[in-house]
Amino acid sequence: MTEQNPLVEMRHISKNFGGLQALNNASLELYPGEVLGVLGHNGAGKSTLIKILAGAETPSEGAIFVDGHEARIHDPNDARALGIETIYQELALCGNLNAPANLYMGREISKWGFLNKKAMKEETARALSKLNIRIKSLDTEVETMSGGQRQAISISRAVHFDTKILIMDEPTAALGMEESKMVMDLTVELKKQGIGIIWISHDIHEVYNFTDRITILHGGENVITGATRDFTEDEIVSMIISGRPVERNSAKEEV
């Protein structure tokens, strides 16, 4: 996998909020078709790092490379233009609108300002069926749907527009067990399509079973980055808490 070129490289990223050093020389690499877990307890800097990639924050220092080219990401639209989409924990849909309206929100198919509802509906049906998402009717407002269905719509929206990098910020936090599984199945599907996925979660068990590689942050610095299976769940937990790499695996980290 590592022979491929990374989709994203975040190099030597630092970020200060006034006197607070949220990130100190943090790095992140993401390859096509992998799920990278970003771990760390609250305040470790993981959400700041992700927000920088999504364009919600700008770094104080450091550079971001997308497909090997240096990218300047100043706002979410810049990120989106580079094929970086974010799925949020809270469901980011307009409950008063139906699935096609949500899927195409902000990039409606139109001619001279007039909506092409038929095309959007057909495309939505196609996008949802591609990910095996079943929804009663495309005409119903999304607020009448279950949390899992809505998250599924968010995901299909995120990947519909030629997305290469998908940031999933605790995508299952608001969901029940079955719905979480549905979201994870979806994510596996996206992985197969070569999309690089950054998965942020507090659920270690979920991360352990689901991610290919992990990076652990502590105090704004990388503790370790490596294949998830090189560690045990307990080792990961201890690294998150202590902020020091586990001795046994320190050699592997060098590779």
Added chain:
Amino acid sequence: MTFDKLKSNPVVWILMVAVLMAIVLSFLSPFFMTVGNMTNLSKQVSIVAILAAGQAVVIISGGIDLSVGSVLALSAVVIGTLIQMDVDPTIAMIAGLIAGTVAGWVNGMVITRGKIPPFIATLGMLGIARGLALAITGGVSHPVLAPMFLYIGNAKLFALPIPLYFVIVTYLVIGIMMHKTVFGRHVYAIGGNERVARLQGIPVDRQKVKIYALSGFLAAVAAVVMTGRLAATPPSVAQAIELQAIAAVIIGGISFVGGRGIVITALIGALIMAMITNGLNILGISSFYQQVLIGIVIIVAVWLDNLKSASR
């Protein structure tokens, strides 16, 4: 299936209420369903109806426009003053339309750039526009006897009074705008969840400026009709009419929270209010009680709306 669809359509419900009222009133008084009274009613309703169309768009976007009555007066005064100065009536009318649109645009800019809540921004404009209207004229009402305006106010075309055509065109255009265009879709999205709309790349601020400019423009259209009907432009015209426009929107069943509702129901809401006033007048009931009844209708309309959303 089609019956279910009809049942859940908000336009059907409110239309049924309006028709029922018309039937009851025509039984109560032989004068209600006369051509003369209907003409009168449609003239009465036209100005509030035009304002309510703009107000409906604003309320669906999650905002409010309290300034429409004052903006109407300002536009009317611009028209009257220019005609007084021997400017061509058509040019005077265009200037009036521009004045209203600019006032609405200023509302939008204050709300989006100044980050002032719509209630406050348009409350400010309510004072500013009214004050300007009084200042421009020194409080004097100019007569407007240009044939074009008299035609707009008093003539009929195919047996229907001209103001009614203004109403029909307004609702046709706004209806198409809200349901067939990208702009309309954005209005619903902003009203539904502004943060999400912004996150998904909708130019929320730009669309909001357009929404308030549209409301200002429609206030100016109402001013044109008003000028025709009064054959004059008193700067104190249309005081508190914004409350009637808002009431029409609410009675029509458009949610005050935003994101929900169909603009045409505001027209039916305006008609219901006009029928209450007109019907009670014909029945010889004091106008004091009309206000009481309209107040009750507003509260009941929202109560019914709450029941509807609770069952959803």
